[in-house]
Amino acid sequence: MNSIRKLLVVILASISMTGFAVAKQQPNIVVIFADDLGYGDLGCFGHPTIATPELDRMAQEGMKLTQFYSAAPVCTPSRAALMTGRLPMRNGMCSNKRRVLFPDSALGIPEAELTIAEQLKSAGYATACIGKWHLGHLPPYLPTSNGFDSYFGIPYSNDMDRVADTPKGREAFWNPKVEYWNVPLMRNEEIIERPANQTTITRRYTEEAVSFIREHKEQPFFLYMPHSLPHVPLFRGKKFAGKSRRGLYGDVIEEIDWSVGQVLETLRKHNLDDNTLVIFTSDNGPWLIFNDHGGSAGLLRDGKGSTWEGGMREPTVAWWPGTIPAGSVSAEISSTMDIYATAHDIAGIDLPNDRELDSINLMPILTGGKGDRETYFYYRGYRLMAIRHGSWKMHFMTQNAYGQPQPVTHEVPLLFNLDVDPSESQNLAEKHPEIIEKLTAIAKEHMDSAEPAPSQLETRIMAN
Amino acid sequence: MNSIRKLLVVILASISMTGFAVAKQQPNIVVIFADDLGYGDLGCFGHPTIATPELDRMAQEGMKLTQFYSAAPVCTPSRAALMTGRLPMRNGMCSNKRRVLFPDSALGIPEAELTIAEQLKSAGYATACIGKWHLGHLPPYLPTSNGFDSYFGIPYSNDMDRVADTPKGREAFWNPKVEYWNVPLMRNEEIIERPANQTTITRRYTEEAVSFIREHKEQPFFLYMPHSLPHVPLFRGKKFAGKSRRGLYGDVIEEIDWSVGQVLETLRKHNLDDNTLVIFTSDNGPWLIFNDHGGSAGLLRDGKGSTWEGGMREPTVAWWPGTIPAGSVSAEISSTMDIYATAHDIAGIDLPNDRELDSINLMPILTGGKGDRETYFYYRGYRLMAIRHGSWKMHFMTQNAYGQPQPVTHEVPLLFNLDVDPSESQNLAEKHPEIIEKLTAIAKEHMDSAEPAPSQLETRIMAN
Numbered sequence: 010m011n012s013i014r015k016l017l018v019v020i021l022a023s024i025s026m027t028g029f030a031v032a033k034q035q036p037n038i039v040v041i042f043a044d045d046l047g048y049g050d051l052g053c054f055g056h057p058t059i060a061t062p063e064l065d066r067m068a069q070e071g072m073k074l075t076q077f078y079s080a081a082p083v084c085t086p087s088r089a090a091l092m093t094g095r096l097p098m099r100n101g102m103c104s105n106k107r108r109v110l111f112p113d114s115a116l117g118i119p120e121a122e123l124t125i126a127e128q129l130k131s132a133g134y135a136t137a138c139i140g141k142w143h144l145g146h147l148p149p150y151l152p153t154s155n156g157f158d159s160y161f162g163i164p165y166s167n168d169m170d171r172v173a174d175t176p177k178g179r180e181a182f183w184n185p186k187v188e189y190w191n192v193p194l195m196r197n198e199e200i201i202e203r204p205a206n207q208t209t210i211t212r213r214y215t216e217e218a219v220s221f222i223r224e225h226k227e228q229p230f231f232l233y234m235p236h237s238l239p240h241v242p243l244f245r246g247k248k249f250a251g252k253s254r255r256g257l258y259g260d261v262i263e264e265i266d267w268s269v270g271q272v273l274e275t276l277r278k279h280n281l282d283d284n285t286l287v288i289f290t291s292d293n294g295p296w297l298i299f300n301d302h303g304g305s306a307g308l309l310r311d312g313k314g315s316t317w318e319g320g321m322r323e324p325t326v327a328w329w330p331g332t333i334p335a336g337s338v339s340a341e342i343s344s345t346m347d348i349y350a351t352a353h354d355i356a357g358i359d360l361p362n363d364r365e366l367d368s369i370n371l372m373p374i375l376t377g378g379k380g381d382r383e384t385y386f387y388y389r390g391y392r393l394m395a396i397r398h399g400s401w402k403m404h405f406m407t408q409n410a411y412g413q414p415q416p417v418t419h420e421v422p423l424l425f426n427l428d429v430d431p432s433e434s435q436n437l438a439e440k441h442p443e444i445i446e447k448l449t450a451i452a453k454e455h456m457d458s459a460e461p462a463p464s465q466l467e468t469r470i471m472a473n
Numbered sequence: 474m475n476s477i478r479k480l481l482v483v484i485l486a487s488i489s490m491t492g493f494a495v496a497k498q499q500p501n502i503v504v505i506f507a508d509d510l511g512y513g514d515l516g517c518f519g520h521p522t523i524a525t526p527e528l529d530r531m532a533q534e535g536m537k538l539t540q541f542y543s544a545a546p547v548c549t550p551s552r553a554a555l556m557t558g559r560l561p562m563r564n565g566m567c568s569n570k571r572r573v574l575f576p577d578s579a580l581g582i583p584e585a586e587l588t589i590a591e592q593l594k595s596a597g598y599a600t601a602c603i604g605k606w607h608l609g610h611l612p613p614y615l616p617t618s619n620g621f622d623s624y625f626g627i628p629y630s631n632d633m634d635r636v637a638d639t640p641k642g643r644e645a646f647w648n649p650k651v652e653y654w655n656v657p658l659m660r661n662e663e664i665i666e667r668p669a670n671q672t673t674i675t676r677r678y679t680e681e682a683v684s685f686i687r688e689h690k691e692q693p694f695f696l697y698m699p700h701s702l703p704h705v706p707l708f709r710g711k712k713f714a715g716k717s718r719r720g721l722y723g724d725v726i727e728e729i730d731w732s733v734g735q736v737l738e739t740l741r742k743h744n745l746d747d748n749t750l751v752i753f754t755s756d757n758g759p760w761l762i763f764n765d766h767g768g769s770a771g772l773l774r775d776g777k778g779s780t781w782e783g784g785m786r787e788p789t790v791a792w793w794p795g796t797i798p799a800g801s802v803s804a805e806i807s808s809t810m811d812i813y814a815t816a817h818d819i820a821g822i823d824l825p826n827d828r829e830l831d832s833i834n835l836m837p838i839l840t841g842g843k844g845d846r847e848t849y850f851y852y853r854g855y856r857l858m859a860i861r862h863g864s865w866k867m868h869f870m871t872q873n874a875y876g877q878p879q880p881v882t883h884e885v886p887l888l889f890n891l892d893v894d895p896s897e898s899q900n901l902a903e904k905h906p907e908i909i910e911k912l913t914a915i916a917k918e919h920m921d922s923a924e925p926a927p928s929q930l931e932t933r934i935m936a937n
Contacts, residue, residue, distance in 0.1 A: 049772045055519020056772070057539035057786075058804045058892045069533050069800060075521035254804055254864065254892040301893050307772045308513045308520070322521075336533060340522045340718055400718065428522045428718040429765050 035133065035229035036329075036355050037285040039276075040348060041269060042091070042235040044084070044141060044166075046324065047295030049307020050239075050262055054324040056305065058254040059262050063270030064289065064326060071287075071328035072337040072375060076427070078344045078385055079293050080367070082313055082320035082410075084143050084166060085109035085466065086388075087292040087345065088235065092124045092144065092155070094349025094360075094368030098391050101462035102144070105390035108314075109466065110143060112169050116465040117145015118155060123361050125349050126156025126231060132356040135225040138162065139217045140235035145465075153197050157233070161217045163192050163205050167237045167244075170204075182302060185242030207244035210237060211261075215268040219275045226279045231352070234272070235292070236265055241299050256301055273328065283331040286355060286375075290325040290345060298411050310433045314410035316387040316394040318402075318433060327375055334377045340428070341380035342397065347371045365459070384451060391461055392416065396452045400428035401441075403448040421445070499597065499693035500793075500819050501749040503740075504812060505733060506555070506699040508548065508605060508630075510788065511759030513771020514703075514726055518788040520769065522718040523726050527734030528753065528790055535751075535792035536801040536839060540891070542808045542849055543757050544831070546777055546784035546874075548607050548630060549573035549930065550852075551756040551809065552699065556588045556608065556619070558813025558824075558832030562855050565926035566608070569854035572778075573930065574607060576633050580929040581609010582619060587825050589813050590620030590695060596820040599689040602626065603681045604699035609929075617661050621697070625681045627656050627669050631701045631708075634668075646766060649706030671708035674701060675725075679732040683739045690743045695816070698736070699756070700729055705763050720765055737792065747795040750819060750839070754789040754809060762875050774897045778874035780851040780858040782866075782897060791839055798841045804892070805844035806861065811835045829923070848915060855925055856880065860916045864892035865905075867912040885909070 048054060052061040053068040080090030081097055086109075089095075089102030097103035100122050110117065118124070126136045138152035138160045145151065146164035153160050168182075168190060175181045175189040187207055194205035218234055238244065238261050245260040249267070253259025269289060276282045295304030297312040306312050306319030313320055323345070327333055350368035353360050360366060367386075374380040387395035387402075394416065395404040404423040408416040422445055424438040438445060512518060516525040517532040544554030545561055550573075553559075553566030561567035564586050574581065582588070590600045602616035602624045609615065610628035617624050632646075632654060639645045639653040651671055658669035682698055702708065702725050709724040713731070717723025733753060740746045759768030761776040770776050770783030777784055787809070791797055814832035817824050824830060831850075838844040851859035851866075858880070859868040868887040872880040886909055888902040902909060 049519060052537075052802055053517070053519075055513060055517075057895050060802065060804075062800075062802075065800065065802070073516075256890075256893040259893075300899050301890075305772050305896065308769050336526075336529065338516055338524065338526075338529070340524075426720075426765075429720040429723075431521050432769065435764050 034284070035357060037230045037232070037281060038129070038352050038355060039232045039272065039285060039287040040091070040234065041272065041287065041289045042140070042233070043265060043289075043291040044236055044238060044240040045293065045296045045304065045313055046239055046262070046291035047304030047306045047312065048309050048319060048322050048324050049305040050295065051324050053326070055307055056255075059259045060253065061262065061266040063266045063273070067269060067273060067287070067289065067328045068326045068336075070330055070335050071326055071333045072339055074325040074327060074343055074374070075338060075340045076342050077290060077323055077325035078321050078342070079291070079323055080344060080346050081388060082293045082315055083108045084292055088143055089118055090367070091345040091348060092118065092126070093122045094125070094346050094366050095122075095364070096346070096367045096386065096388060096459070098388060098459065098461045099365055099367070101465040103388065103390050104464040104466035105392065107466045108390060110145060110165060112146065112165060113469045113471065114145070114466065115147070115468040115470045117147065117150025119462075119465060120149065124156045125352050126152070126233065128156070128358060129231040129352060129356055130156045130158070132358045133229060134356065135228050135230040136233075137221045137230070138233045138235070139214050139221065140233075141166065141237040142235070148198055151195075151198055159221075160195060160197050162214065162235070163194055163210075163237050165192070167192055167205075167207055167240055168242055179299070182241050182299060185244065187244070190242065207237070207242070209246055210244065211264045211268055212246050215271050218272055222272070222275045222279065222281070226281060229356070236268070238265065239304060241296060241302050243302055258302055258304065285329065286332075286351070287328040288325065288348060291323040294320040294322070308432050312410050315408060316389050316404070317407065317409070318427070318431065320410060321387060327371075329375065333375050337377060339374050339380075341374045342382045342385055343369075343371055343374060343380055344382070344385065347382070351375075386455060389416070393452060393456060396448050396455075397427065398448050398451055400426050401444050401448060402427050402433070403445060405452070422449070498748070499821060501694045501696070501745060502593070502816050502819060503696045503736065503749060503751040504555070504698065505736065505751065505753045506604070506697070507729060507753075507755040508700055508702060508704040509757060509760045509768065509777055510703055510726070510755035511768030511770045511776065512773050512783060512786050512788050513769040514759065515788050517790070519771055520719075523723045524717065525726065525730040527730045527737070531733060531737060531751070531753065531792045532790045532800075534794055534799050535790055535797045536803055538789040538791060538807055538838070539802060539804045540806050541754060541787055541789035542785050542806070543755070543787055544808060544810050545852060546757045546779055547572045548756055552607055553582055554831070555809040555812060556582065556590070557586045558589070558810050558830045559586075559828070560810070560831045560850065560852060560923070562852060562923065562925045563829055563831070565929040567852065567854050568928040568930035569856065571930045572854060574609060574629055576610065576629060577933045577935065578609070578930065579611070579932040579934045581611065581614025583926075583929060584613065588620045589816050590616070590697065592620070592822060593695040593816060593820055594620050594622070596822045597693060598820065599692050599694040600697075601685045601694070602697045602699070603678050603685065604697075605630065605701040606699070612662055615659075615662055623685075624659060624661050626678065626699070627658055627674075627701050629656070631656055631671055631704055632706055643763070646705050646763060649708065651708070654706065671701070671706070673710055674708065675728045675732055676710050679735050682736055686736070686739045686743065686745070690745060693820070700732070702729065703768060705760060705766050707766055722766055722768065747793075749793065750796070750815070751792040752789065752812060755787040758784040758786070772896050776874050779872060780853050780868070781871065781873075782891065782895065784874060785851060791835075793839065797839050801841060803838050803844075805838045806846045806849055807833075807835055807838060807844055808846070808849065811846070815839075850919060853880070857916060857920060860912050860919075861891065862912050862915055864890050865908050865912060866891050866897070867909060869916070886913070
């Protein structure tokens with residue numbers, strides 16, 4: 010079945026590439042990825058004063074996923090997992106020392122990894138990355154070396170490359186100026202602007218995305234659009250200045266919301282809406298130390314950097330009119346890593362069978378059914394901090410995002426029923442030793458079989 | 474203008490009452506009131522595992538109000554304020570000693586009050602109260618003595634009248650049995666069942682409401698439907714047992730959600746949907762001491778009993794197809810007290826001019842515009858604890874719902890920008906002395922002019 014489907018796909022793809030019109034080509038895939046957006050920061054996820062009419066409409070026409078996880082509570086490993094469908098520890102895109110890549114990092118996503126873009130490209134898809142990459146800024150690690158036909162965006166976080174004479178500490182963030190950060194803007198392998206003008210960056214990402222869709226409407230495409238915001242420092246275009254009741258952070262989200270609306274409207278305009286899966290989500294939870302420049306995890310505990318729910322559960326909306334039931338909500342456990350297997354299913358290609366994957370096809374969930382993911386692993390670097398199985402989450406170790414420089418190991422693990430207690434406020438460990446035992450066994454089996462790869466995040470360009 | 478409108482209303486009402494069909498009668502008003510529901514407990518307000526498809530649809534067809542307040546953080550005063558459009562301190566329906574009415578209370582809502590039901594009844598409306606009253610259980614204080622043609626429900630909270638030999642303390646709540654509480658179910662002035670069978674109560678309220686709408690479809694009507702749940706002890710019908718991922722509390726909310734769906738469907742079926750305003754909200758925040766039997770305030774701080782936002786801001790949805798813009802969200806400041814003036818406007822009658830009102834017409838907000846409420850007062854009993862003006866909230870005193878037996882007076886008030894910081898986590902008092910000064914002056918003016926009425930809540934039947 011799969012091989013027949015694959016053959017058909019290859020035939021269709023070749024017809025398409027020779028310029029013949031085909032009745033129904035492989036569905037397009039668009040992933041819109043916010044940076045440090047909190048679980049509670051969208052109107053449809055309960056924020057009272059951030060107006061997100063476009064994302065609300067996307068949810069009304071599509072599906073809200075309320076138990077959707079990133080694979081890590083910080084940028085680089087989270088993105089690596091999305092790209093590869095694998096836990097960061099399997100490809101070394103994590104570390105217990107340097108948690109993300111920096112401008113002095115020498116490495117990036119390993120060549121041996123088969124990215125979602127490489128896989129879709131080989132299935133005939135046009136592929137573009139528009140936004141923040143953060144999987145290596147040196148040539149072998151850039152998007153165009155990893156399956157993307159084109160790239161437009163910044164190579165790492167928008168708060169990196171701080172200029173020496175900016176105000177010290179967090180002062181520079183409260184009244185951010187573009188010149189404080191010497192972040193480069195790249196097109197493919199070239200730096201085209203430095204510092205990147207971040208006040209216009211969301212608008213420019215959007216224009217690039219709209220052009221890409223328009224130019225590839227006759228061919229299946231994969232658009233990966235990782236916004237560089239609302240990661241601090243916060244910037245927004247003139248049109249959005251002072252627009253939100255929520256202040257600067259709200260302005261930034263409302264501009265991203267506008268951007269989502271532009272993408273969906275472009276798909277509608279070109280009659281691609283019934284043949285395109287769009288997923289909106291975020292890389293990790295809100296960066297709470299930045300006060301009102303950071304977001305809100307809503308009813309979830311803690312934020313970016315921690316393995317409490319607020320660090321890793323993301324506000325997620327999926328949209329595919331005609332395929333995803335309109336106005337639906339799914340509380341099935343799912344993950345950014347699952348986009349990988351889902352894309353393979355949609356493109357009609359087989360998953361690689363020469364490596365461990367942590368990716369489960371989302372299509373059963375997206376079409377209104379049950380999901381196949383029972384278990385979820387919460388890693389902080391290489392440390393397995395917690396495990397979820399069904400509704401139960403057990404923490405071996407916890408480390409609050411701030412105020413706890415070292416992880417705390419729990420002699421008796423903490424146990425929460427997340428379906429009943431999403432805020433992780435009622436520890437049920439004493440009541441349910443049998444659950445502790447069961448989850449410990451599942452975790453042990455995982456740890457015994459999982460083979461950690463050497464870290465790609467610790468080597469610096471000027472290592473001597 | 475107003476008097477012409479009123480005349481027209483009287484003419485139309487009399488035609489209607491004589492049995493002539495009229496083209497467009499006064500719009501109907503339905504208020505559905507949950508008990509102790511948290512701000513974060515509905516899907517459309519961000520709860521991940523409580524499924525509320527009917528309320529989500531109501532919001533998609535109507536408006537979410539994200540800064541809508543009850544007038545008190547506990548039952549009795551909150552309900553009195555809704556009924557009268559007045560702060561509880563103005564009619565004595567509050568106390569610093571006994572915060573609500575009990576089965577031994579001798580008094581109730583004063584006869585001099587003009588309830589919303591009395592006002593609408595005099596304008597030709599059929600009126601019904603179906604649910605928990607809690608404004609006095611003795612004859613002069615019952616719904617039928619206060620403007621309602623009919624009453625079906627329980628007269629006070631569902632955890633009152635505890636039978637002597639039930640398990641002690643909170644034990645009875647964890648596995649509640651109907652027999653533990655000797656709460657009466659009443660029809661009009663008669664007790665028809667004791668103890669009320671609470672497992673079927675939401676269903677029976679719903680059936681009563683559907684019948685009332687059906688029987689009064691030719692006449693303008695006011696339906697006040699204060700559910701007795703999700704106040705503890707929690708009960709739900711067989712159909713909802715084990716239905717929710719959120720456990721028993723979720724089952725209860727999902728039955729109320731079903732009930733809302735039944736009411737809206739009945740309105741649609743009788744073509745009343747474009748001529749009926751339906752407002753869904755709650756009396757106060759979630760009762761946090763009851764662990765998973767209590768709700769969640771979402772991103773708001775604290776819960777029932779406190780004047781932090783979690784105690785008084787309610788998840789509110791308004792619905793009136795053709796009048797309220799579909800899928801809209803309003804963050805304008807508004808209140809249960811505002812239903813009073815709104816109902817007067819809708820019914821085309823004048824507000825009483827012989828008393829102080831705290832009610833502002835919601836129609837400008839409901840039709841998509843700005844609201845007229847700039848200021849909100851947070852009372853705990855007779856104590857003015859906090860004031861909101863625009864986006865600023867200032868606490869003179871705070872008292873957490875639990876763990877603080879006495880209020881804490883703040884030498885320098887606490888100051889929060891609620892639009893920016895709905896979680897009340899960043900005290901800006903030091904940064905903005907000018908706001909402190911301004912809000913203090915507004916509060917002083919209010920306190921100087923407001924005349925507290927004697928408490929109706931402290932007198933017991935067996936006072937000697």
